[in-house]
Amino acid sequence: MQSRWRSFKAIVRLWVDLFDRHSLLTYASAIALRTFIAAVACTLFGLGVLGAAHERQLWEKTIGPQIKPKVLPHVFDGIDQTVHGVFSSSSAGLLALASALAVWEVSGIIRASIGALDEIYEATEKRPWWIRFPLSFALAIVFLAAVLGAIAIVWAGHVSGGWSLPILILRWPAAVALIAFAFELIVRWAPAKHRRARWASLGSVLVVVGWIGETLIFTSYVRSVANFRTPVGSLEVFIFLATYFYIAAIVLLVAMELDELVRLDMQRPRNKQELLPLVAGVIRGT
Numbered sequence: 001m002q003s004r005w006r007s008f009k010a011i012v013r014l015w016v017d018l019f020d021r022h023s024l025l026t027y028a029s030a031i032a033l034r035t036f037i038a039a040v041a042c043t044l045f046g047l048g049v050l051g052a053a054h055e056r057q058l059w060e061k062t063i064g065p066q067i068k069p070k071v072l073p074h075v076f077d078g079i080d081q082t083v084h085g086v087f088s089s090s091s092a093g094l095l096a097l098a099s100a101l102a103v104w105e106v107s108g109i110i111r112a113s114i115g116a117l118d119e120i121y122e123a124t125e126k127r128p129w130w131i132r133f134p135l136s137f138a139l140a141i142v143f144l145a146a147v148l149g150a151i152a153i154v155w156a157g158h159v160s161g162g163w164s165l166p167i168l169i170l171r172w173p174a175a176v177a178l179i180a181f182a183f184e185l186i187v188r189w190a191p192a193k194h195r196r197a198r199w200a201s202l203g204s205v206l207v208v209v210g211w212i213g214e215t216l217i218f219t220s221y222v223r224s225v226a227n228f229r230t231p232v233g234s235l236e237v238f239i240f241l242a243t244y245f246y247i248a249a250i251v252l253l254v255a256m257e258l259d260e261l262v263r264l265d266m267q268r269p270r271n272k273q274e275l276l277p278l279v280a281g282v283i284r285g286t
Contacts, residue, residue: 007281014274018257027116028249034112035245038105042144044086045098049148051087052095058155059083071228071237106140107133113252114190120256123193139186146182150175176212180204187256202262206255214251218244 019025050058064083068076086094111132118125125132153175183204188195195203218240226240227233258275265273 004282007278011275011278011282014278022116022119022257024116024250024253024257027112027119028246028253030112031109031116031249031252032242032246034105034108035249036242038102038109039241039245041098041101041105045102045144046151047083047086048095048098055155056087070222070226072230072234075234102144103137103140106143107136110136110139110143110186110190113186114192116253117187117191117256118193120253120260121191121193123191125192127192135190139190142185143182146178150178153178176208180208183207203256203259206259207252210251210255211248214244214247
């Protein structure tokens with residue numbers, strides 16, 4: 001028992017040192033702030049796409065009914081009017097503006113993540129801005145395309161016919177795989193020190209799994225505990241979203257840090273490994 005406890009304390013000290021050395025919480029705050037701002041632009045872009053595609057049922061039958069019982073009636077009326085206003089005014093100009101804003105804001109998240117990943121990988125950023133900015137734009141476009149594709153796949157589960165059952169079963173794994181692929185590209189190509197496909201894939205899986213777990217916890221909280229049907233509760237929505245994005249950013253950086261620790265330990269001799277012997281000590285008590 002004492003050996004397990006010593007190994008556990010050593011793991012805690014290791015992670016405290018990593019959080020301090022790589023400024024993980026500072027980068028998480030920056031990423032969360034950029035994500036909070038990008039969420040507004042991406043919402044406008046998503047509504048513009050739905051309006052242009054004449055697919056208003058996703059709001060009217062799925063998203064809207066989930067929001068309505070959780071907020072004040074006048075708050076929902078305002079949200080609903082705003083959404084239908086975007087639907088009625090959807091045009092090529094609005095869609096172009098919304099897509100440009102979404103790509104710009106998501107590229108800001110990518111650039112914040114590049115700084116964090118460079119710290120985690122302890123790599124010096126030597127690429128000039130005229131390489132980093134186009135790279136962040138390209139990765140932002142890929143990520144937005146993956147998100148739209150995942151939403152389309154999930155929405156396809158509402159179709160009827162002979163393919164309805166296979167689509168219903170496979171839609172969530174396919175959507176998760178699409179998001180994981182986008183993250184694989186980001187993890188592999190965004191940092192100054194590129195990662196091999198094997199480790200980029202592992203990092204992407206860790207991020208997606210962590211985000212799924214976080215989303216399930218927050219969803220359970222919203223359904224069972226949260227009450228946004230009061231004036232104070234209406235303001236708590238912003239605190240809730242900021243907290244969700246902040247924890248999501250921490251999950252992202254912790255997953256990347258864990259991926260890097262495992263990768264380095266796998267390349268070291270056993271007597272120089274940092275994390276894996278401690279984990280084994282906690283499990284086996286040695």
